[in-house]
Every structure is written in C-alpha cells, then in structure tokens.
Amino acid sequence: MSPTCETQGVATVTRADNARAAAEDSLEDYAFRYVPRSFRRWSAGAVGVTALGSIAFLADFSIGASIGIEHGTHNAVLGILLASVVIFIVGTPIAYYAARYNLDLDLIARGSGFGYYGSSITTVIFAVFTCIFFALEGAIMAQGLQVAAGIPLPIGYLISTVVVIPIVIYGMRALERLQFWTTPLWLALALLPLLWVIVSDPDAVQAFVSFTGNSDGSVDFGAIVASAAVCFALTPQLAEQIDVIRAMPPRSRANTQSWWTSLLFAGPGWVLFSGVKQVVGVFLAVYLFTRIDAELGAKATEPVRQFVGLYSSVMPEWLAMGLALILVVVAQVKINVTNAYSGSLAWSNVYTRLTKTYPGRSVFMYFNLAIALALMWMDVFSLIAFVLSLYANVVMAWLVTIATDIVVNKKLLRVSPSFPEFRRGMLHDWNPVGLVSVGLASLLSLSAFGGLFGEGVRPFSVLIAIVVAFVTTPAMALATRGRYYLRRRTDGIPSPLLDADGNPSGERLRCHVTGYTFERPDMLASAERGPHGETQYVSSLALTLDGTDQYMLPPETAASALPPPVPQRAANPAARRMSREK
Numbered sequence: 345m346s347p348t349c350e351t352q353g354v355a356t357v358t359r360a361d362n363a364r365a366a367a368e369d370s371l372e373d374y375a376f377r378y379v380p381r382s383f384r385r386w387s388a389g390a391v392g393v394t395a396l397g398s399i400a401f402l403a404d405f406s407i408g409a410s411i412g413i414e415h416g417t418h419n420a421v422l423g424i425l426l427a428s429v430v431i432f433i434v435g436t437p438i439a440y441y442a443a444r445y446n447l448d449l450d451l452i453a454r455g456s457g458f459g460y461y462g463s464s465i466t467t468v469i470f471a472v473f474t475c476i477f478f479a480l481e482g483a484i485m486a487q488g489l490q491v492a493a494g495i496p497l498p499i500g501y502l503i504s505t506v507v508v509i510p511i512v513i514y515g516m517r518a519l520e521r522l523q524f525w526t527t528p529l530w531l532a533l534a535l536l537p538l539l540w541v542i543v544s545d546p547d548a549v550q551a552f553v554s555f556t557g558n559s560d561g562s563v564d565f566g567a568i569v570a571s572a573a574v575c576f577a578l579t580p581q582l583a584e585q586i587d588v589i590r591a592m593p594p595r596s597r598a599n600t601q602s603w604w605t606s607l608l609f610a611g612p613g614w615v616l617f618s619g620v621k622q623v624v625g626v627f628l629a630v631y632l633f634t635r636i637d638a639e640l641g642a643k644a645t646e647p648v649r650q651f652v653g654l655y656s657s658v659m660p661e662w663l664a665m666g667l668a669l670i671l672v673v674v675a676q677v678k679i680n681v682t683n684a685y686s687g688s689l690a691w692s693n694v695y696t697r698l699t700k701t702y703p704g705r706s707v708f709m710y711f712n713l714a715i716a717l718a719l720m721w722m723d724v725f726s727l728i729a730f731v732l733s734l735y736a737n738v739v740m741a742w743l744v745t746i747a748t749d750i751v752v753n754k755k756l757l758r759v760s761p762s763f764p765e766f767r768r769g770m771l772h773d774w775n776p777v778g779l780v781s782v783g784l785a786s787l788l789s790l791s792a793f794g795g796l797f798g799e800g801v802r803p804f805s806v807l808i809a810i811v812v813a814f815v816t817t818p819a820m821a822l823a824t825r826g827r828y829y830l831r832r833r834t835d836g837i838p839s840p841l842l843d844a845d846g847n848p849s850g851e852r853l854r855c856h857v858t859g860y861t862f863e864r865p866d867m868l869a870s871a872e873r874g875p876h877g878e879t880q881y882v883s884s885l886a887l888t889l890d891g892t893d894q895y896m897l898p899p900e901t902a903a904s905a906l907p908p909p910v911p912q913r914a915a916n917p918a919a920r921r922m923s924r925e926k
Contacts, residue, residue, distance in 0.1 A: 377885055380447040380863040381850040384591045388599055391605030393527065396589035396895065398529045399581065399614045401646040401679035402672065403480045407578070407732070408625025408644040408724075410570040416557040419564060420626050420904035422469075423571025428619035430572075430810070431503075432612045434743050437750040439611025441764050442586040445848060447864075448692050449583040449746075456749040456780030457817060459828065464694045466742050466782070471694070473739070473888045474495040474581035474687030476731065477711060478505075479719035486720070488648040488672030492665050501598040505713050512709050514686045530678065533671040537654050538624065541631070543655070550626045551634045566803040570733075575733035578618060579739050584686045585614050595910070596823065599915050617793040628654060644839060663712045664729035682707050687712035700891040737793055737809045741785035744813035745778050753777070759826035763841070768887040769868055769896040770835060777820040785812040831899045835883065836869025857895065859884035870895045 386394075412420040441452050449470065451461035475490060486500025495503070559567060594779045595603045609616075628650035632640050636653045648668055655664030662915055690706035697702075720745055724731060753760035765771055789809035792801050801808075835841075841864060843849050849864040854872060862883040870882035872895055890896075 346357055348485055368787055370719050378451070378863070378866045379590050380624055380815075380849065380866065381594065382863070384446065384593060386593065386594050388592055388603045390605040390845070391589055391592050392610040395585045395606075396527070396614065396617070397710075397918050399617055399679070400527070400587075400675045401477070401481050402484050403477065404578075404618050404621035405625035405628060405647045405650055406645045406677035407574055408622030409620075409629035409650070410625030411574050412555065412629055413642075413644065414559070415563055415564075415567040415571050416559045417552055417555040417559075417626055417630070419559065419567035420557075420571050422563070422568045422624055423573075424575055424619050424622045426568060427572040427575035427578075428615045431576070431579050431582070431615040434579070434740075434747045435612030435615065436608075438582065438743065439586060439589060439607060441750060442605045443589045443592040443611065444846075447764060447766060448590055448591050448689065449586050450690065451716050451766035452750075452764045453746055453778065454771055455761060455763070455782065455829065456746050457753070457760070457775055457821070457829075459773050459775035459778075460768050460771040461697065461773045462779050464697055465779070466746075467690050467694050469738060469742050470580050470583045471687055471712070472688065473735070474584070474683045475715040475719060475868060476724065476735065477581075477726050478680050478683040478687070478712070478716035481680050482716060483720050483723075483725035484647050485672055485680075487677035487725075488669050489648050492654065497684070498721060501717060503561075504676060505720075506685050507857075508681045509709070509713070511677075511681045521718045527639070527678075530671070530674050533667060533674070534651075537651075537658055540658055541654060543621055548627075548631055548635065552630045553628075557632045570803040573733045575619075575622065576736035576740050576806050578615075579736070581614060582612065582743070584682050585611055587682075587686045587689060594828070594843070594845065594850075596845055596847075598642075620739045625650070626886070639822035669738035680837050683716075685714055696888060700889050702889060710744070728809065729788050733806075734790075734793060736806050737789035738782075738786045740806055741782045741789065741809040741813045744810050745781040745785070745817050748781075748814050748817040749778065749821070752842050753821045753826075757818060757821065759821045760829055765830065767835070767866075767884040770830060770832050773829050776824060777817060777828065779831040780820050781813050781816040784816055785809045788812055832897060833900055835867075836879065836897055837864070837867060839867055851879045855883035855886055857882055857890075867895060894925060 375598065387870075409419065411423060414420075415423070421579070438449065441456075442448065444455070447476065448464050450467045453466045454460055458466060469597065482504035483497075485504040486495075486497050489495040489500040489503065490497055510644075530690050589607065592603065592607065593599065625645075628647075629644040632644045632650060632653045635657065640649070650659075650666040651671055652664050655667055659667075661681075677736055685881075688705045688709035692705050695703075695708065697826055721876060747758055750764075756763050760777075786809065787803045789812070792808050793805035795802055837853070839851055840849060851864040853864060853867045854859040854861045855867065856872070856874070862885070867881045868884070868887070870880040874880045887895060
C-alpha cells in the first residue's frame with residue numbers, strides 16, 4: 345500500500361471514530377442534529393414545564409427596574425407590552441418549527457435563508473447571548489452572596505460560574521429534573537410576599553402607578569420604543585426555550601391539545617411571564633425608593649436588594665435576608681444551567697461544522713463559562729441597559745429574518761422549502777437571502793443606534809432592524825428565485841421523510857460510516873456504494889465531520905429551477921382503505 349493510501353485510510357478511520365464519538369455524546373445533547381423519537385420520551389406537558397423552568401431568571405426584574413427608573417412607569421410598561429407582543433409574534437412560527445420537526449434554531453436557520461455554513465453566523469449571535477446573560481445572572485447571584493454572606497463580588501462571580509458545571513455536564517435529563525423540582529419553590533418565594541404587599545399596602549401600588557422616574561411623567565412614543573429596545577435583547581431566550589421544546593413528542597390526535605398548549609406557553613409564551621416579571625421589577629424599584637431608601641439610586645435595580653426590601657416588610661430582617669439569598673441562588677442556578685447548556689450546544693455546533701472535528705460538548709461548556717466569567721469581572725452588569733439595547737438591534741434582525749422566511753417565503757410565496765432542511769449535501773453552503781437581510785438590517789439599525797441618522801432617530805433603531813429584515817427577506821428570496829435554498833431536491837432514500845401525521849419518520853437506517861443506526865430524517869443516501877454496488881446510507885452527523893465530501897451526492901442542477909419540494913408522507917392506512925372502498 346502506498347503512503348498516500350495509508351494516509352487516506354488513517355484519515356477515514358479517524359473521521360469515522362470522530363463521528364462515532366460525537367454520536368455517543370449526542371445521546372445527551374444532539375448538539376448539531378435532529379432529536380430522534382427514541383430520545384423524546386417525555387410528555388408534551390413535561391417538556392413544557394422544563395422549558396418554562398428556565399425563565400426563572402432575575403435579570404427581568406433588573407431590566408424592568410432600569411427602564412422604569414429612566415422612563416417612568418407608564419412608558420416602561422407600554423414598552424414592555426410592545427416588546428412582548430412583537431416577540432410573541434416573531435417567536436410563534438420559529439417555535440412551531442422546532443417542536444414539529446425537532447430541530448434547534450441553528451438547524452432551522454440553515455434551511456430558512458442562511459445555508460449550511462451561513463447559519464453559523466446566527467449561531468454565534470446566539471452563543472454570545474448565552475455568555476452575556478450568564479454574566480448578568482451570575483452577577484446577580486454574586487450580589488446576593490455579597491449582601492447576605494459578605495462574600496466579595498469577584499469570588500461570588502467564580503462561585504456562580506462553577507456551581508452549574510456538575511448539572512450542565514449531564515445535559516437534558518439533568519435539566520429536566522432540576523427545573524421540575526425547583527420551579528414550585530421559586531414561584532412561592534417570588535410571588536407570595538409580592539401578593540401580600542400588593543393587598544396589604546395599596547399606597548405602594550399608587551406610588552408605582554404615578555412614578556415618573558427620570559422623565560417628566562408624560563407618555564412619549566420615543567421613550568416607549570427605547571424601553572422596548574432593552575426588552576428586545578431578551579428575544580434569544582426563545583432559542584434556549586427551543587433547546588428544550590425540540591424534545592416534544594410527535595403530535596397526534598391523542599395529544600393535540602396538550603401539545604399546542606405546551607408549545608405556546610413554553611415556546612413564544614415565555615415572553616408573557618418575562619413581561620410580567622419586568623413590570624414587577626418596576627414595582628419593586630419604586631417600592632424601594634418609596635418605602636426603604638429614596639437614595640438607593642442604581643442599586644434599586646439589583647434583585648437581591650429588591651427582594652430583601654420586599655421580604656423585610658412582612659418578616660424579620662434576618663429571615664428576609666436568608667430567603668432572598670435562597671431565591672437568588674435557586675433562580676440563578678435554574679437559568680444559568682440553561683445558559684451554559686445552550687451555549688455549549690451553540691459553540692460546539694459552529695466549531696464542528698467549520699473544523700470537521702468534535703472535541704466534545706464539555707469543552708465548549710468550559711469555553712462558554714470562561715467568557716461569561718470574564719464579562720462578570722469586567723462589570724458588565726453596570727452597563728446592562730446599554731449592552732442590551734445595542735445587542736437588540738442584531739438580535740431582532742436575525743430572528744425576524746428567520747420568522748419571515750418561515751411565514752412569508754415558505755407559506756405564502758412558496759419560494760423556500762416547506763421542510764426546514766438542515767442536512768449537509770442537501771443545502772448550499774451560503775444563502776444570500778438571510779445573510780443580506782441580517783447584514784442590511786443590522787447595519788442600518790446599528791447606524792441609527794450610533795446616532796448616524798440623528799438623535800431623533802436613535803430611539804427607533806430596533807424598529808428599523810425589524811422593518812428592514814421583514815422587507816428584505818422576501819425581496820431577496822424573490823430576487824434570487826429561491827435558487828440558493830437547496831443543493832438537491834431528493835436525498836436518495838425511497839422511504840418517506842414524514843409519517844402519516846406529518847411528523848418526522850421514526851424509521852431507522854444504518855450509517856455505513858459510523859456503524860450506528862439513525863432515524864430517517866437524519867439520513868441521506870451515500871455517494872459511496874457498497875461492495876456489491878448497493879445503496880448505502882450516511883448520517884448527517886458523519887457528513888458534518890467529513891472533510892473530503894466523498895459521501896456527498898452530487899448537486900442536482902435542476903434543483904434551483906424547480907419549486908421547493910414538499911416532503912413525502914407515509915400513506916395513511918385509513919386513507920388507503922377508503923380509496924379501496926371507492
């Protein structure tokens with residue numbers, strides 16, 4: 345055997361071993377894969393509870409307090425309402441695709457305007473979100489440790505980072521248990537004292553309603569939009585919800601009601617709970633100013649001080665301090681476990697696609713935590729309103745582009761494939777539809793945010809991102825005639841991709857590269873024939889880690905000139921019987 349052949353043989357074995365290692369690790373996280381039925385054993389209700397458990401974060405209270413102090417109660421509440429409505433509308437089609445086809449947001453983005461490598465850009469946007477929010481939530485936990493136990497902030501930052509590691513390592517199953525058992529405790533600690541104060545102290549409610557903050561108290565559209573802009577930065581939380589609801593069971597006639605209920609509440613519905621918490625944050629800041637210390641200033645945005653002040657009105661201070669610390673620790677562990685988990689999925693997805701190697705999800709968990717810890721030590725919490733307002737411009741450009749592609753390009757114009765294709769070999773590497781839309785919307789909105797178009801336009805920068813993305817996405821799809829969505833129309837496998845109910849098929853096929861069996865939506869025909877000329881199958885995982893393209897089928901030259909394909913469904917037995925009777 346020649347050295348070249350030996351080298352090729354070693355490379356092939358290494359790739360296969362790498363793919364097998366990734367397949368085994370994917371039993372817990374499916375970092376860059378479709379989530380198979382064999383893993384999705386939870387009920388729709390259990391998945392919904394797990395997803396909602398991750399929205400226990402206390403940054404909502406800080407955000408509400410920040411915009412309330414700046415713009416007053418009326419503008420802040422209207423801004424929160426505006427942001428919540430827009431986020432719900434944008435999030436609904438994306439969450440539906442995640443639950444229906446069991447894909448995370450990166451996989452959805454691939455076939456929704458960005459292409460196989462193009463979606464890496466959007467995944468990096470989300471990965472940065474997990475770092476920023478881990479840092480903000482970790483800082484809140486460190487503040488709690490400082491107030492209640494006297495632990496210096498730098499040490500508190502380290503503690504809040506390290507404490508999540510044991511849970512994150514074990515992936516989705518550990519998250520499900522954590523969220524299930526801690527959610528009732530969080531609800532009791534957060535809501536019961538608040539309800540007591542509202543009922544027993546009507547003057548506190550009146551002070552909240554009449555609070556003007558740093559404004560003159562008048563309702564101003566610019567102030568409303570500026571308030572909403574900070575809230576819009578929370579929109580990537582949808583991606584963390586999707587990392588859970590992608591494990592939804594197949595939708596059937598028996599579970600339709602619970603399936604839709606769980607999807608709406610745990611998917612886009614997270615923003616309803618988030619919005620309420622932001623309004624409560626305004627109330628708590630006003631309560632501190634009017635009942636505790638009018639000179640608190642920016643410290644009124646710290647959740648630990650908000651809840652210590654709240655608890656102190658109904659119980660001794662030592663007990664108030666202890667319960668506030670418990671609330672802060674429970675809430676921050678709940679959300680930062682999700683932040684670290686989702687961040688590790690996002691970073692590993694990008695790295696593996698670009699390098700064709702998979703060092704393991706835990707490596708990226710530590711990478712994500714290191715960035716977050718550095719942000720905490722840089723005191724990112726003190727710049728919370730500015731950082732979130734800046735980030736919101738890119739976030740909304742990204743998510744509005746995906747939502748618009750799903751609703752307009754896929755459903756109305758039908759120039760985008762109805763099934764969110766994610767498999768390498770089926771997609772072009774880059775799709776200008778999403779890339780141009782996000783790029784143009786981000787550029788214009790950030791320019792407005794930086795004052796390039798004048799101070800009068802600056803508060804409306806996020807609205808510019810939303811409108812430009814909404815208009816550009818279908819315009820680019822029509823201009824390119826949808827030719828950059830699909831590299832191939834067929835995957836070479838004769839069996840249907842979807843079952844009779846429209847759910848991804850549970851049929852299992854063997855990947856000739858890894859030796860493992862994968863479910864039908866994760867598979868393609870391989871360009872490498874078997875020893876007797878028979879068709880072999882290759883998993884999307886093996887294709888992701890293959891740097892030679894030896895298993896990829898050639899492109900179909902006619903794919904761009906034809907309408908996007910509709911995935912074939914398995915025949916419905918009842919329909920076949922009716923046909924025979926006719």
